[in-house]
Amino acid sequence: MLYKRFRENFGWIAVTFPLFMFFGFLSRYPQIAAGEVIRESVLWVPSLGINFSFLLDGLSLSFVLIITLIGAAVFLYAGVYMKAYAQTGRFYVYIGIFMTSMLGLVLSDNMLLMFVFWELTSISSFLLIGFNHHKESSRKSALQALLVTGGGGLALLSGIILLYRITGSFEISSFYNMNGIITSHDLYPPIVILMLIGAFTKSAQFPFHFWLPNAMEAPTPVSAYLHSATMVKAGVYLIARMNHEIGGTPLWQDTVLVTGAVTMVFAALLAFKQTDLKKLLAYSTLSVLGTLVMLLGIGSKLAIKAFFIYLIAHSLYKGTLFLVAGTLDHATGTRDVTKLGGLRKLMPMTTLTAALASFSMMGVIPLVGFIGKETVYKSILELEYWGTFLISAAVCANAFVVMITLFVGFKPFWGAILPTPKSPHEAPLKMLIGPAVLAMLGLLFGLFPNFFISTMLEQSAESILSETLSLKISIWEGFNLVLLLSFLTLLLGGGLYLVRARVADRVRKVSLPALVRPSAWYDGAVEGMLSFARLQTRIVQNGYLRNYIIVIMVTTVSLASFVLYQSVGEVSVAPDFSITFYEGALACIVLVATLLLIISRSRLKSIVALGVLGFSIGIIFVIYGAPDLALTAFAIETLNVILFVLVLYRLPRFLKLSRSSNRVRDALIATSVGVFMTLTVLFASSFELSSELKRFFSGASVPDGKGRNVVNVILVDFRALDTLGEITVLAIAALGVFALLKLKPGGRK
Amino acid sequence: MYSVILATASRYLLVLLLMFSVFLLLRGHNEPGGGFVGGLVAAAAYALYFIANGIDAARTILRFEPLNIIATGLLVAIASTLPSLAAGEQFMTAVWIDTGVPLIGKVGTPLLFDLGVYFLVLGITLTILFSLAEEDRP
Numbered sequence: 001m002l003y004k005r006f007r008e009n010f011g012w013i014a015v016t017f018p019l020f021m022f023f024g025f026l027s028r029y030p031q032i033a034a035g036e037v038i039r040e041s042v043l044w045v046p047s048l049g050i051n052f053s054f055l056l057d058g059l060s061l062s063f064v065l066i067i068t069l070i071g072a073a074v075f076l077y078a079g080v081y082m083k084a085y086a087q088t089g090r091f092y093v094y095i096g097i098f099m100t101s102m103l104g105l106v107l108s109d110n111m112l113l114m115f116v117f118w119e120l121t122s123i124s125s126f127l128l129i130g131f132n133h134h135k136e137s138s139r140k141s142a143l144q145a146l147l148v149t150g151g152g153g154l155a156l157l158s159g160i161i162l163l164y165r166i167t168g169s170f171e172i173s174s175f176y177n178m179n180g181i182i183t184s185h186d187l188y189p190p191i192v193i194l195m196l197i198g199a200f201t202k203s204a205q206f207p208f209h210f211w212l213p214n215a216m217e218a219p220t221p222v223s224a225y226l227h228s229a230t231m232v233k234a235g236v237y238l239i240a241r242m243n244h245e246i247g248g249t250p251l252w253q254d255t256v257l258v259t260g261a262v263t264m265v266f267a268a269l270l271a272f273k274q275t276d277l278k279k280l281l282a283y284s285t286l287s288v289l290g291t292l293v294m295l296l297g298i299g300s301k302l303a304i305k306a307f308f309i310y311l312i313a314h315s316l317y318k319g320t321l322f323l324v325a326g327t328l329d330h331a332t333g334t335r336d337v338t339k340l341g342g343l344r345k346l347m348p349m350t351t352l353t354a355a356l357a358s359f360s361m362m363g364v365i366p367l368v369g370f371i372g373k374e375t376v377y378k379s380i381l382e383l384e385y386w387g388t389f390l391i392s393a394a395v396c397a398n399a400f401v402v403m404i405t406l407f408v409g410f411k412p413f414w415g416a417i418l419p420t421p422k423s424p425h426e427a428p429l430k431m432l433i434g435p436a437v438l439a440m441l442g443l444l445f446g447l448f449p450n451f452f453i454s455t456m457l458e459q460s461a462e463s464i465l466s467e468t469l470s471l472k473i474s475i476w477e478g479f480n481l482v483l484l485l486s487f488l489t490l491l492l493g494g495g496l497y498l499v500r501a502r503v504a505d506r507v508r509k510v511s512l513p514a515l516v517r518p519s520a521w522y523d524g525a526v527e528g529m530l531s532f533a534r535l536q537t538r539i540v541q542n543g544y545l546r547n548y549i550i551v552i553m554v555t556t557v558s559l560a561s562f563v564l565y566q567s568v569g570e571v572s573v574a575p576d577f578s579i580t581f582y583e584g585a586l587a588c589i590v591l592v593a594t595l596l597l598i599i600s601r602s603r604l605k606s607i608v609a610l611g612v613l614g615f616s617i618g619i620i621f622v623i624y625g626a627p628d629l630a631l632t633a634f635a636i637e638t639l640n641v642i643l644f645v646l647v648l649y650r651l652p653r654f655l656k657l658s659r660s661s662n663r664v665r666d667a668l669i670a671t672s673v674g675v676f677m678t679l680t681v682l683f684a685s686s687f688e689l690s691s692e693l694k695r696f697f698s699g700a701s702v703p704d705g706k707g708r709n710v711v712n713v714i715l716v717d718f719r720a721l722d723t724l725g726e727i728t729v730l731a732i733a734a735l736g737v738f739a740l741l742k743l744k745p746g747g748r749k
Numbered sequence: 750m751y752s753v754i755l756a757t758a759s760r761y762l763l764v765l766l767l768m769f770s771v772f773l774l775l776r777g778h779n780e781p782g783g784g785f786v787g788g789l790v791a792a793a794a795y796a797l798y799f800i801a802n803g804i805d806a807a808r809t810i811l812r813f814e815p816l817n818i819i820a821t822g823l824l825v826a827i828a829s830t831l832p833s834l835a836a837g838e839q840f841m842t843a844v845w846i847d848t849g850v851p852l853i854g855k856v857g858t859p860l861l862f863d864l865g866v867y868f869l870v871l872g873i874t875l876t877i878l879f880s881l882a883e884e885d886r887p
Contacts, residue, residue: 627781631773635789639874642796646881712783716859716866723862724826727869731819734873738816741880 012430014079014092018071018099025056025064032061033455039109039173055109055173058459063106063237065456066312069441070229070319071099073434077323078221080430081330085219091131095225098124102230106237111160111170118156118202121231122149128226129218141214144522148211152201156238159194162187163246175245183249192252195242196259203235203289206263210519212286213270216278220326223278228285228318233311236292240307240464243296257297263290265393268400272500277325277335277408281318284361284404287397288314291376294390296464302382304464306375308457309449313360313372316442320357321408323435324350327427328412332420337407342417347426349436351413356439358409360446362402362493363486368445368453370486373398377482395489402493403500553669557676564679582623590616603648611641628711752801759801763810766794774867775860784863788870795871796878804882815879818872826865829858 028038041053056064078095082088101120108114123146130142160170166185167175175182182188199205204212215227226232239247239256246252267286274280288310295307327350328343329335344351360369380391445452579587590613597609614637621630715723770791777783799807 628783628786631781632786632789635786635793638793639789639796639878642793642800643878643881646878712777712863713859715783715785716778716862720830720859720862723866724830727826727866728823730873731823731869734819734876735816737877738880741883 012076012079015072015076017096018068018075021099021103022065022068022072025061025068028056028061032056032058032459041109050112050170051110052113053109053171054107056107057463058456058461059237059240059463060106062308062312062456062460063233064103066233066315067099067102067106067230070225070315070438073319073323073438074221074225077224077326077431077434078219080428081221081326082219084330085131091128091219094124094127094131095222098128098226098231102234105234109172111163111172113170114172115153115157115160118198118234119150119153121226121234122146122153122202125149125215125226125231128222129215131219131222132217135217138217141211141217145211145215147526148201148208148522152198152208152235155194155201156198159191159198162191162194166191172241172245179245179248182246188246188249189251192246192249192255195238195246196252196255199235199238200259200293201235202238203232203293204263204286205235205259205290205293206266207521209263209267209286210522213279213282214519216276216282220278220322220329223282224319224322224326228281228322229315232285232289233292233315236289236296236311239293239296240460243299243464247299253297253299255297257294260290260292260294260297261390261393263287264294264397265290268397271400271404272496275337277328277337277412278322280337280404280408281322281325284401285314285318287401288318291394291397295376295379298379298383299465300379300382301461301465302375302379304461305457306372306379307464308460309368309375309453310372312445312453313368313442316438316445317357317360317367317369320353320435320438320442321361321405323431323438324354324357325408327431327435330431331424331427334420337411339418339420340412341415342413343424344413346424347413349432350427353432353435353439354409354413356443357435358405360439360442361405361409362490363398364490366443366446368442368449371446371449373486373489374482377485381481391485395485395492398489399492399496402490403496406493406497550666550669553673557673560680561676564676564683567683582619586616586619586623603651604645607641607644607648610644611637614640755801759798763794763798766797767791770794770867774863777863778859784866785870787863788867789874791867791871792874792878795875799878799882804879808879811875815872815875818868819876820872822865822867822869822872824865825868826862829861829865832858 031038038056039054041051043051075092075095078088078091082091085091098121101117101124104117105114105121108117126142126146129145130138132138133142163175163182164170166182166187167178169175182191201208212227212232216223218227243252264287267283267290271280271283271287274283292307292311292314295303295310325335327347328340331347331350332340332343334340356367360367363370363373376394377391380394381387383390593609593612593616597606597613600606600609614633618630618633618637621627621633770787770789773782773790774784774787775782777787795807795811798810
């Protein structure tokens with residue numbers, strides 16, 4: 001609503017939300033820097049251990065600041081970018097939901113609460129990827145992302161519950177010192193596997209990586225925000241957060257390390273044949289996520305340092321580059337990198353921003369990306385066993401990233417001007433501020449790393465490793481092997497860029513066999529699931545009401561009579577033959593009415609017989625002193641008869657539809673149900689019921705409930721919540737009836 | 750089939766039955782009765798009127814859309830749980846106010862809740878009834 005009124009400048013209004021959060025949390029910075037941990041907690045479902053408990057420490061504060069800062073840039077940017085789309089108001093709602101749940105995710109201390117936020121981010125991501133819901137590819141990608149991350153979420157939930165069985169608590173902070181107990185427990189391997197599946201699907205690690213490039217169907221601000229800077233980091237965050245509690249074992253470290261390394265290389269290779277700006281960036285994001293996960297797998301002090309710097313650096317430059325890609329798309333109407341060129345004169349500010357971010361991404365001195373890459377290399381070199389292999393893998397992967405950067409950050413701006421669908425122009429101010437600020441921050445962080453990063457790094461490491469690092473960050477460490485590797489990477493990347501133009505066409509033709517493409521597994525799984533669902537529906541839901549009733553009746557009777565049969569020796573049923581006159585007469589009426597109901601050849605007679613039956617039962621209630629029930633039974637029977645007559649009016653003439661064999665079967669089922677009910681009642685009445693409830697309700701009815709009618713007091717006071725639930729169900733049932741009768745195919749109202 | 754006797758009688762019976770249903774609702778707390786059966790009786794009253802005078806007349810005299818009555822009922826029932834929250838008690842604790850007026854006496858949220866049930870049951874029954882009755886319309 002607000003949106004409509006301020007359509008032109010909504011970006012400025014929207015941006016206040018993340019900015020407010022940003023400064024709000026920034027004000028906590030001194031506290032956290034001093035090593036404090038802030039907690040807030042509100043009880044939610046204490047009996048299940050689910051609480052709104054939040055925790056703010058170094059790690060979460062870093063994430064919060066990233067989320068809100070990039071959020072601010074993206075919100076402002078989207079104010080212009082999204083104008084071309086319909087229903088922009090909805091966009092802000094979704095992305096607001098996303099930001100809130102993402103903040104919740106990194107702040108929650110309760111694992112179940114975190115899971116809720118986790119799923120919320122998946123859902124908002126689904127909504128945002130499918131924002132162009134009129135395009136089929138959008139819907140498909142959105143569903144794919146939801147299924148993959150949602151499936152991972154379920155694995156995570158199972159992991160959380162297993163963990164609960166060991167620790168007896170959902171609070172992350174409460175098992176801070178339980179690493180020994182957890183890792184030596186029998187359930188430990190499944191916990192690790194389930195949690196990691198959750199994390200890997202979210203952070204798009206191999207073999208779950210395929211959803212992320214497809215998620216590029218989303219509007220660009222979404223890609224910049226969710227699918228590079230924040231949401232995909234949730235998995236990384238989870239691994240980092242749980243590292244201290246359940247990490248430290250070979251199983252955990254090696255799985256994380258290997259998966260990360262494989263993703264890093266694999267994604268980089270896949271990027272080779274892309275030409276779409278956003279897809280290129282997506283594959284480089286995958287590669288970086290792999291690197292981050294790998295660093296956590298290494299788990300040394302240096303690796304954590306590298307992890308942290310690289311995380312911040314990546315968020316800053318990748319967010320920027322995505323926004324730049326969006327600007328290019330906006331200005332020129334194409335995202336195909338081969339069709340772009342020579343825009344530097346026309347879009348000077350964008351060129352500058354892109355260059356800054358690109359230098360950071362390539363790891364050129366003196367930007368923060370350089371420090372990130374240096375520390376990554378250094379921490380890999382520290383490894384003894386895998387070191388040589390991993391460092392070559394990392395250099396390779398990074399060379400590909402450099403190539404991607406050259407494509408995205410420079411190719412569109414330099415060289416000859418190429419014709420584009422739209423005539424290019426410089427982006428408006430609102431689309432420039434966000435990326436420019438982020439890119440500038442990348443430079444500032446690189447020039448003064450100690451001022452910006454050190455404190456948070458120390459506190460985060462405290463959360464991840466519970467050790468202090470005491471490592472200084474510096475940008476210049478002299479000429480050494482690491483610097484050499486950095487140069488090598490740049491050279492290799494440049495070489496790849498040149499080579500690519502020549503072999504690109506040939507590479508594009510090569511497509512991987514289905515066996516090694518996880519997206520093909522995904523398609524197969526979805527297809528299989530759907531056909532299974534169809535099969536199941538055919539069997540279970542065949543559309544015949546009578547079959548449903550038969551299944552329900554037979555199942556109930558056979559299961560329950562089994563139990564009844566087992567306990568048959570324990571009770572002796574003593575039939576009581578002292579019948580009064582009324583009872584005898586009523587029994588006769590009931591019998592006659594039933595007989596009539598069955599043998600009658602006219603529907604009307606059957607209904608009347610049914611009515612007689614109902615009223616007789618009402619009278620039985622009266623005799624046995626349940627006036628409330630009797631009253632209700634009478635009223636319902638009356639209405640029942642009316643309803644039946646109304647339905648009857650619509651039915652065709654009475655026909656003998658069922659074969660005699662069917663009738664015998666129905667009679668058998670009906671008789672067995674009747675016998676079973678009789679036996680059950682006899683069985684139940686042969687026990688002396690504990691009258692504690694009765695005494696309580698009778699005693700409490702007048703003083704607490706202020707009413708003498710115990711039944712009613714129970715209904716509207718003591719168990720009012722149940723009644724509320726029941727009437728809600730009733731209302732829904734009525735809506736169902738209404739919909740069934742009124743809304744017919746053909747649109748007749 | 751139109752019966753003059755039934756049509757005339759139903760006009761008076763409608764009022765009587767409705768009064769009876771409210772009576773049932775109000776006495777429910779101490780004697781047999783209550784919102785559920787009250788609602789059913791009220792529905793029966795309209796059903797009778799509908800049988801005698803047809804669906805359009807019944808709809809006219811009801812004035813409200815049955816679906817709206819359902820919604821009202823649910824809202825009233827839920828609203829009756831709010832005073833307990835406002836009073837700082839556990840959710841759905843009954844709150845009683847002693848008005849001190851003779852004949853009325855204490856009024857509490859359970860009555861409001863019962864009123865919600867009353868409307869809801871009335872609405873549901875009539876929704877089903879009227880939908881079925883309008884079935885054979887072109």
